[in-house]
Amino acid sequence: MSTNELEAQKISKSYTIDDRQIKVLDDISLLVSKGEVVVIEGKSGSGKSTLLSLLSGLDRPDSGKVIVNDRDITHLSEDELAPYRNRTIGYVFQSFHLVPSLTALENIMFPAELNNDPEAMEKAEGLLNRVELIDRKNNFPHQLSGGEKQRVAICRALVNSPQIVFADEPTGNLDSANGEIILNLLLELRSELDTTLLLATHSREISNLADRIVLLADGRIESYTDKVPE
Amino acid sequence: MIRWRFIFRQINSSRKQALIFILCVSLSLLTLVSLGGFSNSVRQSMLKDARQLHAADIMIHTHYPASNTLLEIVNRYKSEGLAEAVLVHEFYSMARNTGREKSLLSELKVVEKGYPFYGTVVLKSGLDFSKILQAGRIIVEQNVLDRLQADIGDRLQIGSTELTIVDVVVSEPDRPVSFFSFGPRIFIAADDLEKIDLIKKGSRIHYNYLLKIHNQDMVDTLADELSDVAIEVQERVNTFRTAESGVKRFFENFLFFLNLIGIFTLLLAGIGIQAALYTLLRESNYTIAIMKSLGAGSAYIFLHFTVMIMLLGTVGTVLGLFFSYLLQLYFPVLFTGILPAHVTLTIAWDVVFEGLVLGTVVVGLFSYLPMRRLRNVKPALIFRKEVEATRNDLPHYASITLTILFFIGLAVWQLEDVKTGIYFVLGLLGLVAFTAIVTQVLLMLMKKRSPRLLTLRQAFRGLFRPKNATRSIIITLSASLAVIFSIYIIEQNLQSTFIQSYPPELPNAYFLDIQPSQKQEFSNILGEEPQYYPIIRARLTSINDRRINRKEERQRRRDNLAREFNLTYRDFLLDDERITEGNNLFGDLDQNSLGNGELPVSVLDFVAEIGDIKIGDLLVFNVQGIPLQARVVSMRTRTASRVRPFFYFVFPEKTLKDAPQTIFSAVKIDRQRLTMMQNRLAEQLPNVSVIDIGKTIEVLARIIQKLSSIIQFFTLFSIIAGLLIIISSVFATKLARIREAVYFKILGAGQGFVLQVFTYENLIVALICALQAGIISHVGSWAVCRWIFDVPYKPLPVATGIMILSTILLVITVGLSASLSILRQKPIGYLRDEGQE
C-alpha cells in the first residue's frame, strides 16, 4: 500500500445552466498522503466545494478518477459509497448541515449508529464534552448558535474516527472569534486522531496551518505550495 | 436494524403531512368498510336468500288464470308428491272503513294455505300467520289502521264483502320493502276470493303460482317441463335462481351508484395519500441528503421510510375502523325508511378484512412513486437546493398502469359488470386528461401574462414558484369537484322532474279498472263526463322478424319492450299529441296496404326510439294468448308534460272495441271531493281503484329525499378527501410562501400586501377549479339526464352559483388559514432558520 491515501487523476466537472456549459473543474490532479493537512485556497466560486465533493465521493466527476486507499471510487454506486462515507471520511460543511429533526447528541451519534457501534452514545457524549457542549446535547439545531452548530458538526465528522476529514470553509459562516475556536478545535482533534485533513478556505489566514496549499483558479490548480518549515 | 427514534423524529418534523396521510388512509378504510358493511347487510338480510325473496322454488306468473295444460302438470306434481303448490292473487283495490267513511287504495294479497313456503310472514302479535289468516279475516299493514282510523277487530269493506282485521303484518319475505307499492298491504284468505268478487275481466291481477319442490335437484328439470307447456310471453315460469326481483334490482342499482361514489372516494383518498407522502419525503430530502453524506445507504433510508409508512398506515387503519364503528351507530338513522326495520346493520369481520386488504393495496400503490424518489436524493443535494429532475422510467409507468388496472379491477368487482367498470375508470381518466389539458393551457396563458397590479403579478408568479404543485392541485380539484357537482346536479334534476314539477292543473286522481259497463255509473258518481281511456293489456312479441328478448330488455334503463303494455283505441289525437310521421293518426287507411288480418297502429316516438320501430314495421302483440298483428302507419310525439296519461300504441276504435278491456280515467279533482268519491266508489263500484297522485308523489318524494341524503352522505367522504388534498398542498408550499413573505417584508411590504398576494393566489386556483368543475359537471349532467335518465335538464343556476362560491370560499379559507401564521412571522426568525441551510 502506498502512502498516497487520496489521489485525483485529471478530474473535470461542468454544470449546465440553461443549455450553457460551465466548466468548474478542468483536469485537476492531486496527491494527498496519510496524515497531511492540505488547504485548498481560492476565491469564492473557484470550485473548492465542487472539488471537495468530488474527492469525498458526494458527487461524481464528469471525467477522471478519484482513488482512495488504492480503490477507484469514481464508479461506485451510491450504496457502495455509503460505507466509505460512513467510516473512511468525515465532512464538515460551511453551513453545518445538521439534521434539523435530530438533537445535537443524536446528530453526532447517527454515523456511529449506522456503523452499529454499541458505544455510539458514549463516543458522542465524549466528543460533546470535548467541545464543551455536553449541556446542550438535547438541543435541536435551530436552538444552537452558528459556532455551536459547527462544533457539533465537527464531532459528527469525527465520531467514527475517519481517515480523512473534509472541511469546506468550516468558518465561513462564523465570526472571526468563533472561527478561530473552530479551526483550533479541528486541528487539535485531527492531530489527536492522526486524521488527514482537506480544508477549503477563501481566506489566506488559515494557510499557515497547512502542510501544503493548493491554489485554485479558473477551474485549474494554479500552484502548489509546500509548507515552508519555519 | 431499525432506529425508531429516527422514524419518530421524522414523523414529528413533518407531522402535518403525516396527519393528512393518516386521515386519508382512515378515510379510504372508512369508505370501504362502511359501504361494504351497508351492501353486505342489504345482501345478507334481503337479497341473499333468493328462495325467501320469492317464497318458493318455482314461480309461475301470469295476468290470467293459468292454462289448463299447465295446471294439469302442477296438479300431477302435487299428486305424485313431488311438490306443493299455492296460488297467490295480487291486485289493487279500495278498502273502506264504513264506520269512519274512509277508504284507501290497498294492495291485496289473496293467499292459499301453505304460503309462504320459505321465510315467514311476521305478525305484530308474534302468532303464526297460517293459523291467524282464516276465512272472513284479514291481516293488514299498520298503515291501513292509521289511515283508515281502524283498529284490530274492526271490519273493512273490500269488494262486495266485509272482513275483520285480526292482526298487523310486520314483514313478509317476498316483499322486503314496501315503498314501491301504491298502497299498503292487506292479506286475505283464498276462501274469501269469491265473496269479495273483484276478479273482473281485463283488470290487472297478478296470478302467482308458487311451488315448493321437495327434491331440490329437480327444481330446474321441473321448471323446464313447466316452461315447455306455458303459453309463451303470457305465462312466465321461473325458479328462485332465474327470477328477477324488482326489489333486488332497485337495491342493486342503488348499491351500484354508491359503489361508484365509493371507488371515486378511494381514488381521491389515494391521491391524498400520495400528495401527503410526496411532501413529507420532500421535506425530508435535506435530511436524507445529509444522512447519505454520512454514509447511510439507500436500503437503510428506504427501510426506515417504509416502516414509517407502515406505522402511519396502521394508525390510519385503526382510526378508520374506529370511525367506521361510530358510523355504524348512525346507520339506522341514515337508512330508516329504505331498509325494513328488521334488517340489522352491522359491519361484519369479513368486510373489515376486505377493507384492510384493499386499504393496504391502495396505500402501497400510491406510496410507490413517492418512495421511488428516495433513490434520486443524492448527497450532493446539500450543495445545491434543487432536486434533480427525475426521469420517468419503466417502473414509473408500470406503477401508474398497475394503479389504473387496480381501479378497473376494483370497479369491475364491485359493480359486478366488466363493461361498466372499465367505462367508469376510463371515464375518470378521460375527465382527468381533459382537465389536465385545459389547466395546462390556462396556466401557459397566465405564465405569459404580467398584470399591472403588483400584488396580482406576485400572485401569478407565486403559482409558478418552484416545487409548487399548482398544476396537479388544479387538475385533482377540478376533476373531483366536477364529479361531486355532477352527482348533486343529476340528483336535483331527477328530484325536480319526478316531484316538484307536478303541475297543479293536471289530473291528480287516476281511476283504474273501470269496467266498460260501469262507465255511466262512474260518470254519475263523478258528476261529469270524463275522458275515458280504454286499456287492452298486451305484450309485444316481435318487431318484424325480430323477437323481443326478455333478458336483453330487462337491462334497459329507460323502459323495456318486454313489459305488459296498455294498448288503446281512439280515432283522434290527444291535446298534447302531434303527428311526426304519416299523414294522420292512421294514415289514409288504404286497406290494400295492410296485409291480411293486420291492424293499423300509431306508435309514440319514445317507444319507437327504444325498439327502433319505423313506419311500415309489423308489430306482433299477444292479447290474452291471441296474437294481434299491427302495421305501423304513423308516429306521434308528445308536446307537453310527461305526467299526463299517454299511450304508446293507439289503434282505430272499430278494430279493438270488442277486445277484453278495462277503462282508465284521469281527473282533476279537489281533495275533499276525492275523499268523497273514494267512498262512493268503494261502495258502488268496489272494483275501481283510485290512485291519489298527490299522495303518491308525496311518498315518492320522501323516498327520493331519503336516497338523496344517503348519496350525499357518501359523497361527503369524497369532499373530505378533496379537502385533505388541498390542505396537504397548502402545507407543502408553506415554506416557499414563508420565504416570499419574509422577502416581501424585508423589502418593506406590510402584512396587508402579503395577505393580498396570498388571497389572489388562492383565488386564482379556486376560480379555475370552480369554473372548470362547473362547466364540466353541467355538460356531463346534461348528457346523463338526456341519455341515461331521459329527463329534461335544468341548469340550476342558483345551486350552481352556490357550489362555485362555496368552492372558492373553501379554497381561500383553507389556503389562507394555513398562511396566517406566515403573516405574523418575523423575518428575523426565518432568516435564522434559513442560515442553517
Ligand SMILES: Nc1ncnc2c1ncn2[C@@H]1O[C@H](COP(=O)(O)OP(=O)(O)O)[C@@H](O)[C@H]1O
Ligand atoms: N449545482 C450547480 N449548478 C450550476 N452551477 C453550480 C452548481 N454548483 C456550483 N456551481 C458553480 O460552480 C462554480 C464553483 O462553485 P463552488 O464549487 O461552490 O465554488 P467555491 O466553493 O469555491 O465557492 C460556481 O461558479 C458555481 O456557481
Ligand SMILES: [Mg+2]
Ligand atoms: Mg464553497
